Amino acid sequence: MHAVSYLLSQSILVYRKNFNILIGYSSWILVPYAAIILLDFLPESLPVQLLAFLTLFVQLFLFVWVFIILSVFLKATLTGEPIDPHRLPEKTKELILPVLSISILQILLMLGGLLLLIIPFFLFLVWFSMSQFVVIFEQKRGLEALTSSRTLTNGRFWPVALRAAVIPCGINLLFSFVIALLITTVSAIQGINPVQLLRTDIPLWADILENIGQAFLMPFILVYLMHIYINLSTSTANKLL
Numbered sequence: 001m002h003a004v005s006y007l008l009s010q011s012i013l014v015y016r017k018n019f020n021i022l023i024g025y026s027s028w029i030l031v032p033y034a035a036i037i038l039l040d041f042l043p044e045s046l047p048v049q050l051l052a053f054l055t056l057f058v059q060l061f062l063f064v065w066v067f068i069i070l071s072v073f074l075k076a077t078l079t080g081e082p083i084d085p086h087r088l089p090e091k092t093k094e095l096i097l098p099v100l101s102i103s104i105l106q107i108l109l110m111l112g113g114l115l116l117l118i119i120p121f122f123l124f125l126v127w128f129s130m131s132q133f134v135v136i137f138e139q140k141r142g143l144e145a146l147t148s149s150r151t152l153t154n155g156r157f158w159p160v161a162l163r164a165a166v167i168p169c170g171i172n173l174l175f176s177f178v179i180a181l182l183i184t185t186v187s188a189i190q191g192i193n194p195v196q197l198l199r200t201d202i203p204l205w206a207d208i209l210e211n212i213g214q215a216f217l218m219p220f221i222l223v224y225l226m227h228i229y230i231n232l233s234t235s236t237a238n239k240l241l
Contacts, residue, residue, distance in 0.1 A: 022219035032059035
């Protein structure tokens with residue numbers, strides 16, 4: 001497998017080169033979030049609560065759809081396949097339910113592994129880390145997709161664990177640290193005690209900042225994971241030849 005430094009450097013190059021398209025699509029996940037913020041300003045009532053609940057579902061489906069669109073675009077970009085990014089929404093909408101289904105199944109299995117012990121949870125996390133990509137690009141569903149994802153990790157569990165689990169978690173932790181540092185700095189400038197801030201609900205501006213940051217971070221992590229999937233699928237196919 002490629003070295004982590006190579007995967008990260010190549011991901012940065014691809015992210016920068018396709019920045020407008022990546023952020024253009026990922027920013028759509030902020031639309032339901034903006035709607036939820038607006039609903040918070042309305043008087044609490046049953047219709048508002050139902051509308052907020054519906055908006056959460058829309059946000060989930062939209063996130064999955066954006067994930068699929070960007071995955072298809074990135075795979076074509078990394079493999080040199082011709083693709084029209086503007087036609088992707090129409091071409092990928094039938095994949096929303098299969099990807100959402102495998103994600104729910106994956107989460108349930110990981111929660112079951114967590115209830116057993118941390119080791120089964122970690123095993124499932126690594127084995128099934130490529131499940132969504134298998135559904136999108138290999139037209140497999142359910143348990144077959146999970147099995148194919150595990151096959152990609154055969155004989156290289158720890159290299160995959162480092163690249164597909166540890167590094168993305170580390171990137172998210174670094175992002176959380178930067179956001180926390182910004183919130184603490186701004187709060188200090190405003191004369192707010194950071195300890196007191198932790199005891200109350202996160203300010204709206206901080207929540208908005210975090211969600212905007214996630215819209216920028218998600219495409220980069222997806223670029224990185226796509227490199228890993230292509231590397232794994234290519235090397236697995238070569239072994240079978």
